[in-house]
Amino acid sequence: MSDKKPALNNTTSPEHYNELKWKVIITMLVIAVIPLATMLIINHFQYKSHLKSEVTRPLYAMANKTRHSFELFLEERLSTIRFISTAYTYAELKDKKNIEKIFVALKKELTGFVDLGLINTSGDLVSYAGPYSLLGKNYKEQRSFQETQIKGHFISNVFMGYRKNPHVAIAVQHLNNDDNSWILRATIDTDHFYNLINSIGLDFQSDAFLVNSDGIMQTDSKYYGSILEKCKLDLSPERQKGQASREFDVLNVMDENVIIASADFSSADYKLVLVKPYSVVLKSWYALKTELILVFTISLGIIVFTVFKMAGILIDKIRKADEKREHVMAELQHTQKLSSIGRLAAGVAHEINNPLAIINEKAGLLSDLTEITDNLDNKLKFNELTQSIIKSVERCKKITHRLLGFSKRIDIKIEPINVNVIIHEVLEFLEKEAMYRHIDIRLELFEPMKSILSDFGQLQQVFLNLLTNAFAAVEDGGIITITSLNRKKGVIVKVADNGCGIPETILSNIFDPFFSTKKEKGTGLGLSITYGIINKLSGQISVESTEGVGTVFTIKLPEKPNEKTESEDE
Numbered sequence: 059m060s061d062k063k064p065a066l067n068n069t070t071s072p073e074h075y076n077e078l079k080w081k082v083i084i085t086m087l088v089i090a091v092i093p094l095a096t097m098l099i100i101n102h103f104q105y106k107s108h109l110k111s112e113v114t115r116p117l118y119a120m121a122n123k124t125r126h127s128f129e130l131f132l133e134e135r136l137s138t139i140r141f142i143s144t145a146y147t148y149a150e151l152k153d154k155k156n157i158e159k160i161f162v163a164l165k166k167e168l169t170g171f172v173d174l175g176l177i178n179t180s181g182d183l184v185s186y187a188g189p190y191s192l193l194g195k196n197y198k199e200q201r202s203f204q205e206t207q208i209k210g211h212f213i214s215n216v217f218m219g220y221r222k223n224p225h226v227a228i229a230v231q232h233l234n235n236d237d238n239s240w241i242l243r244a245t246i247d248t249d250h251f252y253n254l255i256n257s258i259g260l261d262f263q264s265d266a267f268l269v270n271s272d273g274i275m276q277t278d279s280k281y282y283g284s285i286l287e288k289c290k291l292d293l294s295p296e297r298q299k300g301q302a303s304r305e306f307d308v309l310n311v312m313d314e315n316v317i318i319a320s321a322d323f324s325s326a327d328y329k330l331v332l333v334k335p336y337s338v339v340l341k342s343w344y345a346l347k348t349e350l351i352l353v354f355t356i357s358l359g360i361i362v363f364t365v366f367k368m369a370g371i372l373i374d375k376i377r378k379a380d381e382k383r384e385h386v387m388a389e390l391q392h393t394q395k396l397s398s399i400g401r402l403a404a405g406v407a408h409e410i411n412n413p414l415a416i417i418n419e420k421a422g423l424l425s426d427l428t429e430i431t432d433n434l435d436n437k438l439k440f441n442e443l444t445q446s447i448i449k450s451v452e453r454c455k456k457i458t459h460r461l462l463g464f465s466k467r468i469d470i471k472i473e474p475i476n477v478n479v480i481i482h483e484v485l486e487f488l489e490k491e492a493m494y495r496h497i498d499i500r501l502e503l504f505e506p507m508k509s510i511l512s513d514f515g516q517l518q519q520v521f522l523n524l525l526t527n528a529f530a531a532v533e534d535g536g537i538i539t540i541t542s543l544n545r546k547k548g549v550i551v552k553v554a555d556n557g558c559g560i561p562e563t564i565l566s567n568i569f570d571p572f573f574s575t576k577k578e579k580g581t582g583l584g585l586s587i588t589y590g591i592i593n594k595l596s597g598q599i600s601v602e603s604t605e606g607v608g609t610v611f612t613i614k615l616p617e618k619p620n621e622k623t624e625s626e627d628e
Contacts, residue, residue: 098350117334181198206243215326226248517591554608
């Protein structure tokens with residue numbers, strides 16, 4: 059059987075554990091992170107979509123509501139002008155005093171009117187009430203006149219005109235029974251437009267304004283142009299067609315995403331536009347997004363730390379278990395080797411006995427021949443040499459008998475024994491080593507020692523193991539003390555040494571199988587076997603040790619194997 063300790067294979071190499079560790083880490087991270095990331099992504103898009111809808115729908119509803127207010131404002135004034143045109147005749151309206159009287163009453167009832175004028179079929183302003191000198195002006199070429207002739211009424215875009223001030227014209231056509239027609243025309247200032255826009259209550263980053271179909275601003279804007287300028291936003295019909303099915307649109311304006319909600323007027327060529335920065339609309343979303351990312355990052359950090367820590371602990375335990383398994387396998391092989399050596403030693407001892415017997419017989423015969431020969435020279439010397447041979451053979455026989463006794467005793471054989479006799483016999487095995495190392499073996503054996511029923515061979519092995527450990531613990535010139543005492547129901551034996559001692563941290567493990575303090579020099583089985591034998595013999599074994607001072611093993615044996623030992627010494 060090979061003496062070599064089994065080498066680490068691929069499954070116990072450092073590379074294997076490192077690879078296994080990363081597999082465990084990756085698997086655990088995938089299992090833990092994928093659901094967390096999936097939940098984050100789903101919450102991200104669902105909440106963003108929901109929040110966007112919840113924020114932008116009210117914006118679009120606000121645009122429609124404000125557009126409705128504008129249309130009510132314009133329709134109310136258009137209806138008023140239409141009523142005046144039917145309530146008064148052309149002649150009455152042409153009268154300067156009458157039209158001024160009507161205008162004064164009109165301004166008291168409704169705000170926003172700037173002036174009121176009567177236009178004949180030729181487009182001439184024949185009657186006028188207002189702050190400007192416009193009497194006699196001709197409107198035939200103006201759009202308001204032409205549109206009114208076709209549709210019967212007209213609400214113009216904001217324009218400057220003769221007044222050089224932004225205003226809106228409202229015109230109503232009146233037809234006489236004789237097919238003669240005339241137009242009653244009024245202008246409204248745009249101040250009320252701003253009042254309606256301000257009533258929306260937008261924040262300072264948002265904007266609202268009116269624009270016509272050509273993209274010309276009908277009111278001033280905070281960010282996208284002044285009145286009668288081209289709007290900076292792309293509100294062309296081509297782009298609007300792309301969002302016909304949507305209630306809002308998102309554009310990038312001046313390097314900033316904005317949300318636009320628009321509402322077209324039905325009674326005039328106006329479009330109300332509400333603009334909110336994307337960051338303002340989704341401010342709460344960005345806050346939640348930051349919190350989600352923060353929670354995800356912290357959770358991921360905790361997961362990664364925990365996974366790495368747990369994987370390290372797990373792999374370390376696996377590595378230690380593998381190393382322990384390899385160590386146990388090596389110790390088992392070593393134990394099998396020792397067992398084989400023991401069987402071989404027993405066989406050798408048995409084989410030696412035969413030639414020893416022949417030598418003993420020949421030496422005895424030689425001694426007898428010497429005795430009956432009278433004239434033999436150096437007869438005395440021959441007798442001495444013969445006796446020396448016989449003594450040496452006897453000594454060899456004792457040694458081989460002891461070896462055979464150790465190897466053959468497996469089952470317990472109960473017989474009356476004296477522990478002092480066993481101690482003396484075991485010391486004969488060790489006397490040469492004690493002499494060579496100058497170890498002082500002090501015997502404090504009680505006499506007469508009572509006889510107990512126990513197993514002679516098993517106790518031989520117990521005391522041999524304890525003394526072998528004591529020899530290993532002491533330095534050359536050390537002291538080993540063996541004490542025996544009688545007890546009320548048994549005996550007690552103590553084996554003490556002044557060796558290195560056993561650390562307190564490992565004292566409770568010394569009876570464990572394969573636990574050794576001798577590193578590579580021991581198998582860790584001696585004390586474990588000793589503990590097992592003492593238990594089988596119904597005894598007790600205990601140890602006291604102080605590191606650097608020494609160790610004392612105490613064995614208590616009952617008078618009979620089936621009796622319990624006493625807890626206190628006699």
